[in-house]
Amino acid sequence: VQAAGLTGSYGGVKVSAAAHASSLDTLHFLFDDTAGFSALLKMFSYDPQTKLEERDYAVTGVWTLRAPMLALSNPDPALAFPPGTTLRPQLFIRNTTGKPINAAVRFNWRTAGTTGAAPGPALHLNPYETRLVDVAALQSAGALPKEAAWTSVTLTTNGLPDEIMAVAASYDQTLRYGAQTPFSDQLSFQWEGGMWEYDPYHSSIITAGNGGTKPTQAAFTIFYNQGTQRYDVEQTLKPDEQMWIDVGQLIREHVPDKNGKPLPSDLTMGSYEFRDLTNKGVGSLFEGKIIYDKTYGHVAYGCGTCCGYAQTVVFYAPLGVPFSGTAGQGVNSYQNCNLDWEDVSDSFWNTWTSANTSVATVDYYATHTGVATGSTTSYASAYLDGPNRPPSCPRQLKTPSGGVNVQVPTYFFSPSAKQTGTPSACVQAGYTGYFIDVSYYVADANSGRVSKSGMAPGENLGGTGWHDAYATPPTTKSDGSFDDTPFGACYGTSVHYCEAGPPQSFRLTNNGTVFSIMTNTTSRKCTDGIQLVIQGNPSAQNKTYAFGNTQ
Amino acid sequence: MNKAQRSLCRSLVLSCIVIGYASLGFGQTSDSKSSAIIERIMTTALSRCYSTANGVKRITFEPATNQEFAEVEGLGQKAVEPLAKYLDLQPKNDLTQLFAVKFLMAIGGSSTLGPLKRAFAQDQWEVTRAAALDGIFAVSRAEAKPYVEAALSDGSQLVRRRARDLLNLYQ
Numbered sequence: 001v002q003a004a005g006l007t008g009s010y011g012g013v014k015v016s017a018a019a020h021a022s023s024l025d026t027l028h029f030l031f032d033d034t035a036g037f038s039a040l041l042k043m044f045s046y047d048p049q050t051k052l053e054e055r056d057y058a059v060t061g062v063w064t065l066r067a068p069m070l071a072l073s074n075p076d077p078a079l080a081f082p083p084g085t086t087l088r089p090q091l092f093i094r095n096t097t098g099k100p101i102n103a104a105v106r107f108n109w110r111t112a113g114t115t116g117a118a119p120g121p122a123l124h125l126n127p128y129e130t131r132l133v134d135v136a137a138l139q140s141a142g143a144l145p146k147e148a149a150w151t152s153v154t155l156t157t158n159g160l161p162d163e164i165m166a167v168a169a170s171y172d173q174t175l176r177y178g179a180q181t182p183f184s185d186q187l188s189f190q191w192e193g194g195m196w197e198y199d200p201y202h203s204s205i206i207t208a209g210n211g212g213t214k215p216t217q218a219a220f221t222i223f224y225n226q227g228t229q230r231y232d233v234e235q236t237l238k239p240d241e242q243m244w245i246d247v248g249q250l251i252r253e254h255v256p257d258k259n260g261k262p263l264p265s266d267l268t269m270g271s272y273e274f275r276d277l278t279n280k281g282v283g284s285l286f287e288g289k290i291i292y293d294k295t296y297g298h299v300a301y302g303c304g305t306c307c308g309y310a311q312t313v314v315f316y317a318p319l320g321v322p323f324s325g326t327a328g329q330g331v332n333s334y335q336n337c338n339l340d341w342e343d344v345s346d347s348f349w350n351t352w353t354s355a356n357t358s359v360a361t362v363d364y365y366a367t368h369t370g371v372a373t374g375s376t377t378s379y380a381s382a383y384l385d386g387p388n389r390p391p392s393c394p395r396q397l398k399t400p401s402g403g404v405n406v407q408v409p410t411y412f413f414s415p416s417a418k419q420t421g422t423p424s425a426c427v428q429a430g431y432t433g434y435f436i437d438v439s440y441y442v443a444d445a446n447s448g449r450v451s452k453s454g455m456a457p458g459e460n461l462g463g464t465g466w467h468d469a470y471a472t473p474p475t476t477k478s479d480g481s482f483d484d485t486p487f488g489a490c491y492g493t494s495v496h497y498c499e500a501g502p503p504q505s506f507r508l509t510n511n512g513t514v515f516s517i518m519t520n521t522t523s524r525k526c527t528d529g530i531q532l533v534i535q536g537n538p539s540a541q542n543k544t545y546a547f548g549n550t551q
Numbered sequence: 552m553n554k555a556q557r558s559l560c561r562s563l564v565l566s567c568i569v570i571g572y573a574s575l576g577f578g579q580t581s582d583s584k585s586s587a588i589i590e591r592i593m594t595t596a597l598s599r600c601y602s603t604a605n606g607v608k609r610i611t612f613e614p615a616t617n618q619e620f621a622e623v624e625g626l627g628q629k630a631v632e633p634l635a636k637y638l639d640l641q642p643k644n645d646l647t648q649l650f651a652v653k654f655l656m657a658i659g660g661s662s663t664l665g666p667l668k669r670a671f672a673q674d675q676w677e678v679t680r681a682a683a684l685d686g687i688f689a690v691s692r693a694e695a696k697p698y699v700e701a702a703l704s705d706g707s708q709l710v711r712r713r714a715r716d717l718l719n720l721y722q
Binding site for chain 1: 620
């Protein structure tokens with residue numbers, strides 16, 4: 001700086017490379033030997049390919065950055081700074097581009113008992129300009145209450161992501177007491193936090209805020225005892241509102257969680273997690289944490305790790321839809337924190353389309369309706385928080401799709417049958433008999449399973465009429481299955497006796513449409529055995545069950 | 552229907568009348584006309600289960616007809632209490648309780664939860680209990696959850712299998 005003859009006391013730094021910039025890493029720190037002060041200065045990566053929609057998590061149309069925990073002039077007594085310590089909170093906002101950029105600052109301050117919002121200055125940043133915003137002066141002038149100890153800072157800009165970079169710092173004159181808080185644009189549906197501490201020399205404050213435009217329900221969990229136990233809190237957060245967790249206070253004051261359980265009084269460390277219970281695919285929570293050292297006045301800022309989604313897959317591929325009936329589709333996505341698949345169907349509502357609406361249509365909730373026999377594909381698209389650039393999780397456009405087969409229920413196939421207990425009605429003198437529980441699934445003409453609930457199988461025994469509620473359960477389960485139970489007979493004789501059962505034919509009713517089913521059965525029911533022959537199906541799906549003595 | 556079957560059916564109806572009128576506390580309303588209709592339907596449905604072939608008495612489960620289900624559904628809540636009384640018949644004729652459960656399932660709604668839970672009790676036939684579990688699940692998945700979980704370790708293989716099927720539907 002001296003050799004170049006640069007003047008001034010602050011500015012910006014850029015490290016760039018003509019190629020392979022992502023292979024570079026940087027570290028920037030400053031120090032003052034006399035004061036015994038040093039600080040790491042956060043460096044930001046810049047990706048000229050980034051699109052606003054990937055980083056506009058709240059879908060406001062403007063890029064927004066937040067610093068969640070800026071300590072104001074009169075420090076929070078919880079930080080245990082010496083009495084009379086006064087901090088000087090300030091923001092450094094840099095335009096990294098060769099064009100002018102506008103930015104606006106707003107504050108959400110917090111005292112011991114109240115919170116409030118205050119506008120900040122509107123900034124017009126010249127090319128490459130770094131602007132200092134003296135928050136201490138704003139507070140002295142009454143823009144922020146003098147008794148407010150903390151504020152979050154929200155910075156909005158008409159620039160693209162990363163064209164503005166900002167840091168916030170708050171130190172006293174000696175540089176001994178104070179902290180930085182970084183700006184980030186990241187909102188997420190889930191944050192996994194590292195360690196917090198609480199002992200006679202340390203304590204921790206953790207916060208999460210709603211960066212969205214609608215109220216959201218936020219869940220905060222402390223994990224302790226090697227993750228085997230948890231402490232749960234939930235709070236509804238209005239836009240820009242924060243939940244403020246003083247871990248030491250929770251422990252000291254035995255504050256019960258939502259399940260009535262307090263933290264152990266000897267607890268000294270653990271981890272934490274935030275979850276957005278309202279917004280799943282693209283969350284609206286930002287977060288921050290400080291751990292402070294009461295002995296030396298050091299306040300260290302820590303960030304959680306945002307969670308995101310990797311692959312997305314549809315529930316059913318292909319989706320079987322009965323002709324003139326309906327079937328629901330959904331989307332699962334692999335979550336990189338829980339390492340598990342999660343249902344993110346609601347993120348894709350109102351985005352579904354059918355490639356051929358003369359075969360199948362699809363509505364807001366991905367309910368498909370079979371219009372004509374045939375196959376088509378349905379598509380959905382939506383942004384989800386992505387996992388591809390940890391620790392940031394830029395939104396990614398996901399486009400799940402899957403085949404749709406409009407099916408005509410054609411036959412019933414049976415994977416298994418099991419003997420059931422003999423009814424006590426058959427245990428009268430001389431009455432013996434075999435009963436079985438026959439499991440069936442519905443299939444179409446192409447031997448595809450018709451996986452749909454609510455279809456009513458009907459049977460006709462020996463031409464005596466249709467019984468459309470004979471099955472157990474009376475209508476199919478979501479996988480299209482049902483049972484015929486019990487199937488058998490008892491006889492009032494003590495000797496081996498058999499007779500042919502009545503022929504059994506089937507039909508299926510779905511949404512008022514009755515489908516002929518080509519399956520039929522014959523049976524032989526004996527005192528000590530039963531035989532059931534399932535026929536009329538494609539040959540591989542015909543079956544004969546025999547239990548006991550059916551000779 | 553032969554003499555023995557008629558006798559059985561009469562005894563079933565009589566058992567209802569004599570044993571089944573303790574208050575069940577389910578809060579449904581019924582009337583004597585509804586009770587009479589249910590008794591007729593139950594008697595008719597049961598009578599089809601008893602026949603004679605080649606001089607050998609036969610008991611088999613013949614499902615209720617569409618007309619019988621429609622009549623019960625038409626009675627709606629008024630049918631719940633009369634049907635519930637069949638669940639406590641002593642001695643039990645298991646096909647009777649199974650018919651009662653199937654009719655209760657056709658009615659559906661929260662008022663059938665009490666009787667269906669009664670039908671899931673250990674003194675019922677396992678086929679009746681498996682059907683009752685389905686019925687509870689159909690009325691309320693949340694109400695059914697503890698029953699489904701308990702049924703996973705039930706003594707009946709049939710009930711365990713039904714519980715596993717239903718548990719999968721929670722995921």
